Amino acid sequence: MQKQKIDRRDFIRITSLSSGSLAIGFLVPGFRSLDLPAEDCEFFQPNAYIKIDKKGKVTIFFSKQESGQGVDTALPMIVAEEMDVDFRDVKAAIAPFGSVRRGEHDTGGSQSIMEMYTPLRKAGAIAKAMLISAAANQWKVKPSSCAADKGEVVNTITMQRIPYGELVCAAAALPVPKEVSLKNPKDFTLIGKSEKRSNLKDILTGKAQYGLDLKVEGMVYAVSERCPVLGGKLVSVDDTAARRVPGVIKVVSYTGTGAPMHVRAGVAVIATNIWSAMKARKLLGITWDEGDKNKESTEALFKTFAEKAVQAPQIKVFEKGDTGKNAGAVQMTASYAAPFLAHATLEPVNFIASVKAEGCELWGGLQLPDWAVNTIASDCGIKKENIKVNLALMGGAFGRRLHFDFAIEAVKIAQQVDKPVKLLWERTDDVQFEPYRPANYHQLTAGTDEKGNIIAWQHHVLGTPVAYMTDGPNNPHPEEMDGADGGFCYDVPNIKTGYTPVPFNINRGWLRSVDICVNTFPVESFIDEIAARFKRDPYEFRISMLENRPDFKTGEGPGSFTQSPKRVAGVLKLAAEKIGWKEKRKPNHFIGLATHSFIFAKSYAAHAIEIEILGPKKFRITRVVGAIDCGLVINPDGLLNQMQGGLAFALTQALKGEITISNSRVLQDGFFSYELLRYDEMPPVEIYWVDSQEDPGGVGEVGLPTVAPALCNALAAAGYRPRSLPIRNEGFSWV
Amino acid sequence: MPIFNLNINNKSYSVEAESDMPLLWVLRDLLGLTGTKYGCGVASCGACTVIMDGNAVYSCQRQVGACVNKKITTIEGLSEDGSHPVQQAWQKAGVPQCGYCQPGQMMAAAALLAKNKQPGEDMITAAMSDNLCRCGTYHRIKAAIHIAIEDINK
Ligand code: FES
Ligand code: FES
Numbered sequence: 001m002q003k004q005k006i007d008r009r010d011f012i013r014i015t016s017l018s019s020g021s022l023a024i025g026f027l028v029p030g031f032r033s034l035d036l037p038a039e040d041c042e043f044f045q046p047n048a049y050i051k052i053d054k055k056g057k058v059t060i061f062f063s064k065q066e067s068g069q070g071v072d073t074a075l076p077m078i079v080a081e082e083m084d085v086d087f088r089d090v091k092a093a094i095a096p097f098g099s100v101r102r103g104e105h106d107t108g109g110s111q112s113i114m115e116m117y118t119p120l121r122k123a124g125a126i127a128k129a130m131l132i133s134a135a136a137n138q139w140k141v142k143p144s145s146c147a148a149d150k151g152e153v154v155n156t157i158t159m160q161r162i163p164y165g166e167l168v169c170a171a172a173a174l175p176v177p178k179e180v181s182l183k184n185p186k187d188f189t190l191i192g193k194s195e196k197r198s199n200l201k202d203i204l205t206g207k208a209q210y211g212l213d214l215k216v217e218g219m220v221y222a223v224s225e226r227c228p229v230l231g232g233k234l235v236s237v238d239d240t241a242a243r244r245v246p247g248v249i250k251v252v253s254y255t256g257t258g259a260p261m262h263v264r265a266g267v268a269v270i271a272t273n274i275w276s277a278m279k280a281r282k283l284l285g286i287t288w289d290e291g292d293k294n295k296e297s298t299e300a301l302f303k304t305f306a307e308k309a310v311q312a313p314q315i316k317v318f319e320k321g322d323t324g325k326n327a328g329a330v331q332m333t334a335s336y337a338a339p340f341l342a343h344a345t346l347e348p349v350n351f352i353a354s355v356k357a358e359g360c361e362l363w364g365g366l367q368l369p370d371w372a373v374n375t376i377a378s379d380c381g382i383k384k385e386n387i388k389v390n391l392a393l394m395g396g397a398f399g400r401r402l403h404f405d406f407a408i409e410a411v412k413i414a415q416q417v418d419k420p421v422k423l424l425w426e427r428t429d430d431v432q433f434e435p436y437r438p439a440n441y442h443q444l445t446a447g448t449d450e451k452g453n454i455i456a457w458q459h460h461v462l463g464t465p466v467a468y469m470t471d472g473p474n475n476p477h478p479e480e481m482d483g484a485d486g487g488f489c490y491d492v493p494n495i496k497t498g499y500t501p502v503p504f505n506i507n508r509g510w511l512r513s514v515d516i517c518v519n520t521f522p523v524e525s526f527i528d529e530i531a532a533r534f535k536r537d538p539y540e541f542r543i544s545m546l547e548n549r550p551d552f553k554t555g556e557g558p559g560s561f562t563q564s565p566k567r568v569a570g571v572l573k574l575a576a577e578k579i580g581w582k583e584k585r586k587p588n589h590f591i592g593l594a595t596h597s598f599i600f601a602k603s604y605a606a607h608a609i610e611i612e613i614l615g616p617k618k619f620r621i622t623r624v625v626g627a628i629d630c631g632l633v634i635n636p637d638g639l640l641n642q643m644q645g646g647l648a649f650a651l652t653q654a655l656k657g658e659i660t661i662s663n664s665r666v667l668q669d670g671f672f673s674y675e676l677l678r679y680d681e682m683p684p685v686e687i688y689w690v691d692s693q694e695d696p697g698g699v700g701e702v703g704l705p706t707v708a709p710a711l712c713n714a715l716a717a718a719g720y721r722p723r724s725l726p727i728r729n730e731g732f733s734w735v
Numbered sequence: 736m737p738i739f740n741l742n743i744n745n746k747s748y749s750v751e752a753e754s755d756m757p758l759l760w761v762l763r764d765l766l767g768l769t770g771t772k773y774g775c776g777v778a779s780c781g782a783c784t785v786i787m788d789g790n791a792v793y794s795c796q797r798q799v800g801a802c803v804n805k806k807i808t809t810i811e812g813l814s815e816d817g818s819h820p821v822q823q824a825w826q827k828a829g830v831p832q833c834g835y836c837q838p839g840q841m842m843a844a845a846a847l848l849a850k851n852k853q854p855g856e857d858m859i860t861a862a863m864s865d866n867l868c869r870c871g872t873y874h875r876i877k878a879a880i881h882i883a884i885e886d887i888n889k
Contacts (some may be wrong), residue, residue, distance in 0.1 A: 068833030068870045196829050203834035204822045206770020206810035210835060213769035221764075246736070246753060275756045279778075327858025346774050346782060346869045347835045395772070396869050427775040479843055637829055641875070645832050648871025671779035679863040682873035726861060 015310030021632055041169040046101045046130055047228055049079055049123045054354035056151060056165025058085050058493060061095035062731050064116065065107040065367055066173075066199075067345075067397030068645075068701045070638035073198045076115055077635055081190040082183060085164070092198035095391040097369055105391070107367045108402050108510070110601035110698025113634060117696050125180040127171075134170035135162050170652045177642040185693065188416025194637035199393075210352045211364040211392035215304030216420040219352065220249060220275040223281050223424055226433050227256065227266040229290040229664045230505050234265045238285035242269055245283065247276030254412035256381050260371075260470040261405040262507045268413045274424060293505035297662040298439060302337060304502055305441035309335060309560045313460045313498025318485045321456075328447025328455035334529055335444070336522035337724040340464075340659035341437040341511055347395025348430040351410035354420035359386030360411060361420075365394035365401050372404035380411045398512040398649070403435045414467075431674050432666045435509025435664065436659055438480065442522035447494075452534025454545070456494040459484045461519065464504040473503065483519035483705070486554040489528070489565045490545040505664050512649060513704040517597055521725065524594035524709035538713065539593055539654060540574050545571050546595075554599065561599045567629050568597050571606040574627035574688055578607035588613045589622065592713030594706035602691075603630035603700030605643075608708040613718045617732045619681035620712070621651075626703060628687065631694035639699050643687040651675040654708035655734065656726045681734070739799050743768070743813025745773070754800035756880035759783045760808060761799045770810035770838045774867070781866030784846075785809050786840035791846035810838035813845055821845045824883035840866050844880055852887055 043053040051059040060076035076092040097105060104115075128148050135153035136143040139160065147154045150579045152161045184189070191654050202208040227234065239251035249270045256265040269285055271277035350361035360382050366372050377384040394401055395427040412425040425433075447456035461484055467475045484497050511517075531541040546569035572595035576582075579591060590613065595606035610623040626643050633639050656675050660667045668674040712722045715732070722730050736751045741767070750765050757776070758759070762768040774782030776795045783794040813819045821841050825887065828847040831837045840863070847862040848855055854862070859880055868876070 037808050070830075070832070070837075077755045174823060194829075196826070197831060197834075197835075200789060200829070200831065201817050203831045203837055204825050204841070205815070205817045206768075206838050207832055210772075212773065213763075215767070273752075273756070273760065275753065275760045344869055345835075346780065346833070346867065348773070348774070394833065396868075398831045424773075427777070427779075570810075641829065641832055641872070644873035644874045649869070667819065670777060671775055672777075676869060677871065677873075679866065679868075680860045681877065682871070682877070688755055 007068045009364055016144070021408060027083060037503055041172045044168040044172045046127045047123045048095055049120060050083070050127045052127070052164050052168055053543070054168050056163050057091065058083070058089060058151070058164070059091045059703035061093050062113040063095040063100045063104050065105065065391060065394060065397070066094070067365065067394035067401065069642065070197060070635065071107070071112045073195055074113060074634045074638055075120060076116060076198060077190055078120040079124040081188055082121045083128050085151045087195055089151065094391055094393070095489060097391050102370050105369045106297060109401065110598065110603070110700045113696050113698055114602060119624040121182050122180060125182050126177060129177050129180050130171040130174050130666055131164050131167050133174055137170065138162070150673065152694060161720050167631040173246055174595040176276065191632070191634050192636070195635050196637065208393060210347050210395045212347055212395070212424065214352060214363050214392060215306060216352055216354065216363060219333045219420045219422055220270055220272060220417065221271045221424065222268045222421050223277045223426060224266045224268040224413070224429070225284050225286060226266045226429070227279055227288045227290070229288070229294040230262060230264060230507055231256065231293055232288050234267065235289050237267050241283035241470070242280035245271070246281040247271045247273050248280045251284070251445065252413060252416040252419055254409065256357050257408060259472045260407055261375060261403060262469055263405045263408050266409065268423070270417050270421060270679065278426065294664045296505045296661060298661045299341065300505055301439060301464070301502065302441065302509030305337065306335070308442035308500050308502065309441055309460055309462055310690070316498050317481050318488070318495060318497045323447070323456040323458055323494045323496040326447070326455055326457050326494045329450055330448045331445070332448070332530060332533065333443065333445045334526050335723065336442045336525060338440050338518060338521060339725065340439045340506070341653055341657050342431050342434050342577065342659050342668070343398045343511055344431065344674060344676065345396030345398060345400050348425045348427055349400060349406040350422065350424045351407045352420055352422045353407070353410040353414035355382070355411060355414040356404050359383070359413070361388045361390070362407065362411070363390040363392060364393045364407060364408065365397065366404055367397055367399070367401040368404070373406050375404065375719070376411050379408050380412070380415065395568065399510040399514070400434065405435070413605065422650065427671065428669045431668050431670055434509040435469070435629040437511035438466060438481070438508045440518050440582040442519070444526045446521055446526065446530055448530060448534070452536050452541070454490070454530065456493045459497040459523070460500065461497070462502060463518070464501045464508055465501045466508045466510055468501060468503070469508050480515040480518065482514070482599060483516045483596065487561065487563045487597070489563055489568045489597055491547070491549040491565065506666070507660060513598070513701040516596065516701070517650070517705040520594065520596045520705035521708045521712070522598065524706065525712055528592070528709070528713040529721065532716065539572070539581050540592070543570060548573070549638065563597060563599060564604070567604045568595050570690055571595055571627040571629050572603045573609040574608040574690060575625050577685065578627065578688055579623060579625040583612055583735070590714045590717040592710045592715070592717060593711060594709035596705050598698070598702035598705065601702060602695065603628065603697035603702040605706055607706040609707070609714050610708040611711070611714045611718065614735065617720055619718070619732070620735050624683050624685045626687045627689070628642050628699065628702060629690035629692055630691050630697040630699050630702065632696040633689060634696055639689060640687050642699045644685050646701070647685050647707055648677045648682055650704040651681070654725055654727060656728045658726050658729070741799070741802055741807065742805065743807045744809060750799070755798045757795050758785070758797040758799055758802050758807070759794040762794060766771050768809050768811050772835055772838060774836070779814060781843060781852040782836050782839040782865065786842055786846045789849060791843045795875050810842060819845065820883045820886045821848065822878040826887060827882050828875045828879035830850065830872050830875040830879050831846055832872055836868045840868065844883065848883060850879060853884060868882065
């Protein structure tokens, strides 16, 4: 990740490219024991991921950022597997920023397991090989006469055993081997077995420290009032009343920034405690210059989408065959829409910054810390080398913390006070000023033969692209097309897809499941509509277009992925079988299906959702079956948690999640108006997975995209076809 | 600034604070009891739930001045070692994802079970439906509550 600006695609390309190579984190000074004379050795640390002390205590460091997805458990499991240590004896810890290669801390796109699987196995195997060599030297036998077992080296001739802890100093004196052999996956004893989260006890006793829980010596607190319109400027501020609030130290202002993060101009209240800052903030008298982009509304935006949808797409994305010449005998069109969405992590974003003459120290949760440091350096005029980062556990991320607007703000505020400052985004700030998942609109056209076989498929996606915000409006690259580009998995001879970006003055960012989620809703809805029109079984209809299609490449070069329609069919079969698709339905019960591939994370998922109709447009979800194929499963319990939780996340957006905008201002201001799914709305869920030895894929996002279309297809089976999310806007209600 | 004597987790604390400061910030920022979480500050998420005189309450909605002579329990006081039946059940069910909402979830469940050892599904739903979990762990929360009910009735 050399360049300062990256978009998400680059990020995924780069991380997936690096995954094949032996990319074992390097060591930073003070972090290694290799140079020490053996008698001074305290611990053995062959690489950035492993530390064993003389008592045999094993610490495994994870370089990906934990926000609930379970990398703090799955990644250490991979290391522990190759090291042959008992996982219950392992302590997992965040790899300090800078202890691994640049970019390796980047966490997103469901890439962590894919990227780290092989390097971490090698890291573990290296440690084991060195411990075995150390023992072999002691026994004066060949390493091949030794084996590792549960944290000990075993002499396979004499059956003597030495615990790893006793070998620490001898192992630390050995050279690090360049080549090591890895286990045969058949011999795995840990990978594939469920493990509880490594910090579970800390979470359950309230000891887990999230960014917001950190306290730095001498720290003060800040909240900030931001320009209501993106791009506006501060004209004047009257802080007389605010400064009178006991505890207030100072009121400071800062300017906004442009790409990539679009920090709004703001006025921050700094106080000895957060409560004083919050109270004083309400007393600020601020005049803003809103600029001329202060009239945007989502109502107008969706009108523009609808008008432009019937014109040709501004950007051609994928073309196969000729949809003009081979239009098919029967024509169908449909449009679908979905709104802006907020991430709404339960821990609102927050950040601690301390700026001194000699440099700047930061504390907080970041999904892309390297990019954050580069941008903070340029936006705040601080030398990159002088920025120290302390990464923290995150109370949810979902892509919100790929952005670091809040970190830039914290630094801008800390530059104006001689103490470390903790900046908190109150919930209203979080819902009103975040980088939103783009609003989107889809025009679909299909031409079929008399039996409904699809001859031609056209998909026009309209949206407010993220890339326009991160890279500026001259970026021609529509990065919003996964699932509606060369990876379209159904076997259709003539395809044409394209994109039309529409400018809109609100910040945008990547939300969990990103454009695959955006595009799977219309695709899987429309496939169902075609099946219904020709009275084809929607399950068989899909299978017929997937099952016999060989794997294919989605494009040329390093940015292309392999698409496997067979695996897309495989998860659909599993979901249909488990819900009893072919069985007779109970009265008033309807089932909807949807399937897809989460292509850049090499994983596949389908949902089958059963509803009971209780009245006009009123329903209850009676059963949800999720099926996933993510290759080799590292931690089944983690996989289940992601799929179960992903269902709730996806149902929120299918049922009621929506950000609306008027006069360039977000109308929702918290959980009362931006509602999340609640306990009483969680339907019964069953998850099944395909037993597979394929390389492991990512599971954090794959569980979302098929939820909304499966639900909508169930409603359509009952006679109601939703065309926009959230379905509450179309008059649906549920119990 | 006034001084308030508080009984938290069976210990007495005296804190100097503005009397309108919510208990939430007193716990977190003045007493270092950061297990109680901020999620909204306006009674919409439940992350800040503590038990006060036997009831689950939002600590963001209680001014410190109104908390004297009350018996307050936070997640740190539910048990120090995670041995409370609710924590044990949460452990067995592997509930947390990010974990941020979980102290509030567990306090809500603990308050319910302290009052009623065998609550029906409706009571559980009523007690838990105002605690949001963005990671969507509701399925496991439900399982954990049933494990806890079984354990305390053994
Ligand atoms: S912080 Fe108290 S209810 Fe959300
Ligand atoms: S576990 Fe993340 S919000 Fe509940």
